[in-house]
Amino acid sequence: MSPLAWIAFASLAAWGWLLLGQGFYWRTDQRLPARAGGAGGRPDGSAGPDDARGRPDGAAGSSPRVVVVVPARDEAEVLPVSLPSLLAQDYPGPAEVILVDDGSTDGTGRLAGELAAKYGGLPLTVVSPGEPEPGWTGKLWALRHGMALARARGPEFLLLTDADIAHEPDSLRLLVAAATGHRLDLVSQMARLRVASGWERLIVPAFVYFFCQLYPFRWINRPRPLATAAAGGCVLLRAKTAERARVPEVIRQAVIDDVSLARAVRRAGGRVWLGLAERVDSVRPYRGLGELWRMVSRSAYAQLRHRPLVLAGTVAGLALVYLAPPAALVAGLAGGDGPAAWAGGLAWAVMAGTYLPMLRYYRQPPWLAPLLPFTALLYLLMTVDSAVQHYRGRGAAWKGRTYARPEAAPDR
Structure with a gap:
């Protein structure tokens, strides 16, 4: 297989894992749990949309x-x-x-x-x-x-x-x-x-x-x-x-x-x-876009704990998982590379399929699902910009305050 096909199959494998092995993150059924023992309650405390009917105990x-x-x-x-x-x-x-x-x-x-x-x-x-x-x-x-x-x-x-x-x-x-x-x-x-x-x-x-x-x-x-x-x-x-x-x-x-x-x-x-x-x-x-960009970029690099190697790995991961599938499909079709086009197209379809429940939750049209690679590219650029602002000494700027080296979510 061509190098492009190998990349496409790696992306498809990644989406196979995300679909089945990442806690079914793409499902939107984790809603406010009902009272213990109430109708529809589940052992893990999750509940469907009509289950949150509990009241505090007592008068x-x-x-x-x-x-x-x-x-x-x-x-x-x-x-x-x-x-x-x-x-x-x-x-x-x-x-x-x-x-x-x-x-x-x-x-x-x-x-x-x-x-x-x-x-x-x-x-x-x-x-x-x-x-x-x-x-x-x-x-x-x-x-x-x-x-x-x-x-x-x-x-x-x-x-x-x-x-x-x-x-x-x-x-x-x-x-x-x-x-x-x-x-x-x-x-x-x-x-x-x-x-x-x-x-x-x-x-x-x-x-x-x-x-x-x-x-x-x-x-x-x-x-x-x-x-x-x-x-x-x-x-x-x-x-x-x-x-x-x-x-x-x-x-x-x-x-x-x-x-x-x-x-x-x-x-x-x-x-x-x-x-x-x-x-x-x-x-x-x-x-x-500017206000949305600032919302994401102000804390993106803090999430990566201000580590350049983690940033590089994140950029590479986003490119492989979100950008490679449409690129492989288009390049494979244009260059006659069937395996690359097939794997890239399937990975893109799985990606869009996992995004549909979130779009339904937000009452948005399903045609937005195939645009997820473009949105991921924007998030990639926001993350890189967050790192650039950090090394310029601007850190996490929000409402007139700047934190030059804020913490992300410390484990201890």
């Missing part, structure tokens, strides 16, 4: 106390949609919201107070911790302040949710039901990101697809987990476990704070669950 007076902590920096654009959804939570027990205004310059804190006065609902406290101390990222500094205030209220659970995340009225109730019903210490949902513009349709579903490929949810949710991760936009955390894990102090430098948080909880003996959300949505718009 309103016996439901666990929850404090919602929202770190917010310059979020005046999205707050009118997200904050009222938190204040309107239909939760049968005591709950309140603490919004930590992390040095905003757009009136985020003032707007939060106005929204609370207008909509009512759960009690809201707005605080500001000042600029972060050395060695802290901004978000984790804000969480530290908010969690310290929350602990004074004696909650059983903390809901850590980003300022751009909107919750359906029963979101908190279902999260607590899952945690209490399955004795989970951390319950996290990957919020459904906004998909409206053309670039969002091309890049956002793939972002979640790649995340699931890197951290297969089924592996995370096993009784004996093979991976650990969380989605930072929506994390219900047992307060005692957070104290035992020394969160967030132990992860204070992490830019990829959600994965770091999950690992800290796991090291402290806690049980972690992660799934796709149905009633939790991100309302943050991404206006064009």
Whole structure:
């Protein structure tokens, strides 16, 4: 066989493994688990779309106390949609919201107070911790302040949710039901990101697809987990476990704070669950490719632990797995190389097939599936750009702050 055919068959073999051996990452059936013993519940805690109907045990007076902590920096654009959804939570027990205004310059804190006065609902406290101390990222500094205030209220659970995340009225109730019903210490949902513009349709579903490929949810949710991760936009955390894990102090430098948080909880003996959300949505718009590019590139090289060899291996792997199949098909057909064309075409078909469930989850047309190689090329370039910015001293830049050498998700 030709060298091109060998490359195509190597890519096909890689897709065979990804299809069957990577925790069935491409399936989208890991949803919020129902109460233990409820209809449709599965032994591994996973549940289908109609299974999340549990309620916290007992009457309103016996439901666990929850404090919602929202770190917010310059979020005046999205707050009118997200904050009222938190204040309107239909939760049968005591709950309140603490919004930590992390040095905003757009009136985020003032707007939060106005929204609370207008909509009512759960009690809201707005605080500001000042600029972060050395060695802290901004978000984790804000969480530290908010969690310290929350602990004074004696909650059983903390809901850590980003300022751009909107919750359906029963979101908190279902999260607590899952945690209490399955004795989970951390319950996290990957919020459904906004998909409206053309670039969002091309890049956002793939972002979640790649995340699931890197951290297969089924592996995370096993009784004996093979991976650990969380989605930072929506994390219900047992307060005692957070104290035992020394969160967030132990992860204070992490830019990829959600994965770091999950690992800290796991090291402290806690049980972690992660799934796709149905009633939790991100309302943050991404206006064009530039904003999406910055979203990915700000932490991509941190995920690779700032190691050039890992970067080189990642680039080579992305090229082999995602770019080689269409290239082999086109070159094989043009040059009369049947084995290369056959293997490349089959690998491309498997790739597109694994992407279809995520497109359905995001309610996107199936014709986007064959475009995944182009999207992967963009992610490859974003990752390289992340490394370039790191070596230029710009590190992970976000909302006016730059972390020259941030940590990714430290194991210890």
